Amino acid sequence: MTARRLEIWRGDASGGDFVEYEIAAEEGMVVLDAVREVQRTQANDLAVRWNCKAAKCGCCSAEVNGRPRLMCKSRLDDFPATETIRVEPMRAFPLVRDLVTDVSWNYEVEKRIPPFAAREGADWLIGQADVDRMSEFRKCIECFLCQDVCHVLREHDLKLPYFGPRFMVRVAALEMHPLDGVDRTDLLHGEGGIALCNITKCCSDVCPEGIRITDNAIIPLKERIVDRRYDPLVGLVRRLARAMRRGHS
């Protein structure tokens, strides 16, 4: 056992600060274990969201030493032994208390995405290669770390019309379902705001599931929109039509 120092952000919407704690760390401990140990023994009123402790439920998202991470998947021994580990809530979302944030904005966005609906006459035979194509996207556990780090959302207090990387992944999974019959490109281009993503790839960097969000979800979706909406021939016809209208007026 070794002593580890943690700084945990304590407070609510009206304000707060970091408080330092020290725990006896055991082999294999993760940050969530350490935070639970603090709650158990030193700060009984510490608010934290958790559940599966196996990187599957997406509850325990936080910013650890300034980087969005799942607390349950961050081993203490990944940080230098002498370093104080600083844990704070995700900053892109409204604070509830201590490490708990209100992520309900995401659940509201999710409701705006049309669900899977099978193409008419689908035969329900699917090739494994088609399954493989979408398998990366459905690994998403909705921890919202990508939403937290996305500067379009974070720096504009969720006010810009962009669904965020998580929901680009969701749309990608639906669009690449081999039997899906819904076209979501207008949604993405419109209220989904995909154009606001300027592919800095921060989201991919923090994804605990290793989903290559930008390369494999967002860019192909952007391309799909270009394909469907910006057919050069159609564009030419539109421009001609506009020119003719101007000519008439």
Add this chain to the structure above:
Amino acid sequence: MEGKHDVLVVGGGLTGMRAAVEAYDLGADVAILSKLHPTRSHSGAAEGGINAALGNASEDSPEEHAYDTVKGSDYLGDQDAIEVLCEEAPADVYQLERWGAVFSRTPDGRIAQRPFGAAGEPRTAYAADITGHVLVQVLYEQVMRRDIPTYEEYFAWKLVVDDERCQGVIAWDLLGGGLKAIGAKTVILATGGPGRMYAGSTNAYACTGDGMAMALRVGVPLEDMEMMQFHPTTLASNGVLITEGCRGEGAYLLNKDAERFMVHYAPNAMELASRDVVSRAEQTEIDAGRGIEGNVLLDLRHLGAERILEALHGTRELAMTFAHVDPIYEPIPVRPGAHYHMGGIDTDVWGRTALEGLYAGGEAACVSVHGANRLGGNALMETITYGKRAGHHAAEWALSHTTVAVPPSLERESERELQMLIDRTDGERPWKIREELATTMHDNFGVFRREDQMLAQGDIVQGLRERYERVVVDDKGDVFNNDLTQALELGFMLELAQCMVASGLARKESRGAHARPHDFPNRDDVNYLKHTLVTWDDGEPRVDWRPVTITKWQPQERTY
């Protein structure tokens, strides 16, 4: 009253969501109440798959599925309930596919099925090794599509019983604070298992058996509570589950001499014997000094990097993160860990309990399809089929009855009780009691059970319950008060632990997960081909019995 519905589903995992969707489709006003956002539920951690006799990988039939399940249950499963499950399973799986669940495929494009422990045919449909997660996402989409209201982060604490029927729930609002009463003509408990009462459990922190304890407290019997399943492959560090899919793919179990020790315990099925058999074999090896620091080894190396990356990618991630082992190059140290409670709230095949208006499904319930030992892949199937059936019956009942009443006196009484707990300043912190419960249950009521240890455990739990009377919550606040909810959860688990020990003492035989090698090493069909039923009698568990329902399979010796 905060709200009023035809049907209130408590729990937002697979059972709860499937029940809610069914009730909605029958025209009921249904709501879900859960202490978590639904997609955070522990159903999402299920890795391996879902069993249905689709017959895509071999000749298979619901009857064969039923026989394997009966045998796997060590003949304690009710055969009528098992037949319902196995007959409805294929259509229920195809329904999930129609809702957008994409399973792994056969070369000709149908749903692939892989072999699982104690199954006569490859019968487990799967979505790589994230089957539960995929199904949770798909069902949540169906919940959203129907706009089913969800009381999210509401902690259900008490059932409302009035006029001899269940009429709602009293819950603590985690985000807003305060007790809220929600009235409903029918309530479905889909709150999962109590695995957290064990040190070394695959279960999420939320798995504290809340619904079971709530039912117990209003006089509803709990069935086969002694039957806690220990999964053979869990990680020592934090109990994280390594899927049975590994062994389905061909992984070996080795002792410290690199011997495939299963040859001594199940020479035919080897690593794919049923879970109780494999867990006992591992524990025997470990106890005999043939383990490595309390573990045996799960060896995947011969499967090859390509297959591991394709079919067991998530498992590799878990092993690398939590055990610092890459299974492509090294075997994973594993040991048995508390995983699934076969026992639960006694229900019929429509999820009905002894209390009118109260239903249960999934791990919270005991219908009983798993008997003394659950087969891998049958839990997910049970959540879907019996979630659907509970939702169906609860909706029909609700639609043919009109009134709901939550007596204000009950609300006031609950508020007083909670306030007493919050106001207490002098006493013991809950985590000490919780920790003692978890370590002693692990030591005294684990893979093997001894009379003297069970008796001692009964006394220990009784002592912990007395200490719990003076438990102190330090957080007095309203907003996300983990301290309070953990104290309430502990109260649930203590009562359930006492039921488990009482049932275990009463069952003087070895059957499935209940292994008593020292005094009753054999199964005793003459005296114990029956279920334990525990009720709360003046603060003490009372054990009654009910015969197993047998339709066509008479008990036989069980070997693998």
